[in-house]
Amino acid sequence: METIIKTESLTKIYNPLSLNPKLALDQVSLDVKEGEFIAIMGKSGSGKTTLLNILSTIDDLTKGKLFIYGKNIYEMSETERAHFRKENIGFIFQNFNLLDTLTVNENIILPLKLAGKIIDEEDFKQIIKDLEIDDLLDKYPFECSGGQSQRVAVARTLVMHPKIIFADEPTGNLDSENTENIIHLLENLNRSTGQTIIMVTHDNELAKRCNKRVELSDGKIVKVSL
Numbered sequence: 001m002e003t004i005i006k007t008e009s010l011t012k013i014y015n016p017l018s019l020n021p022k023l024a025l026d027q028v029s030l031d032v033k034e035g036e037f038i039a040i041m042g043k044s045g046s047g048k049t050t051l052l053n054i055l056s057t058i059d060d061l062t063k064g065k066l067f068i069y070g071k072n073i074y075e076m077s078e079t080e081r082a083h084f085r086k087e088n089i090g091f092i093f094q095n096f097n098l099l100d101t102l103t104v105n106e107n108i109i110l111p112l113k114l115a116g117k118i119i120d121e122e123d124f125k126q127i128i129k130d131l132e133i134d135d136l137l138d139k140y141p142f143e144c145s146g147g148q149s150q151r152v153a154v155a156r157t158l159v160m161h162p163k164i165i166f167a168d169e170p171t172g173n174l175d176s177e178n179t180e181n182i183i184h185l186l187e188n189l190n191r192s193t194g195q196t197i198i199m200v201t202h203d204n205e206l207a208k209r210c211n212k213r214v215e216l217s218d219g220k221i222v223k224v225s226l
Helices: 048-055 078-088 104-114 121-130 146-158 176-193
Strands: 003-014 022-033 037-041 063-068 089-092 164-168 196-200 212-217 220-225
Touching: 003 048, 022 048, 022 196, 022 220, 037 048, 037 176, 048 164, 048 196, 078 089, 089 146, 104 121, 104 146, 121 146, 146 176, 164 176, 176 196
Parallel strands: 037 196, 037 212, 089 164, 164 196
Antiparallel strands: 003 022, 003 063, 212 220
């Protein structure tokens, strides 16, 4: 499989000019191959969310390099990076990040509208059917349960068909039934479309269902297992 993400000595320091700089990532080198389903694990403060945010281009690195599809991401301008993110990357947040002033339907299609893309009605119908949210479209997020809101957030990502999906504790706020539904969906998505998925999780049982596990401690990769 082709390597699509590569980091070289990736380092992140928060407040580097202060009296108390925080070393969040310490020279992390990692390769991600196309079609992998990766779990990033570690204790609180280990750097896993920071790593996810940098890999997904949401956060800046301090030192080192990040290549995605051969492009040096942090040599791009902000505009170029935003365009690259829009074309290649999807993100599923733990806290859903839905807009309460928009209906479920409007939340799902918002990224398509922002990207100036035409809505594929058949594709849209299939996604909401697979996620079992077709009866929620006219509701607002505050009228939905946590499990329903997470499925809406997943749908919002899937309609863009990103090549790489980043998920930050996507089941962290869910009960066991909804956790199983979301992880099963991600597994099927990875198998059926070959989309690369990189997921932060603290759940060992969920991590075992990924085909690679990356464990962090004090900002360093201490273990990679298949």
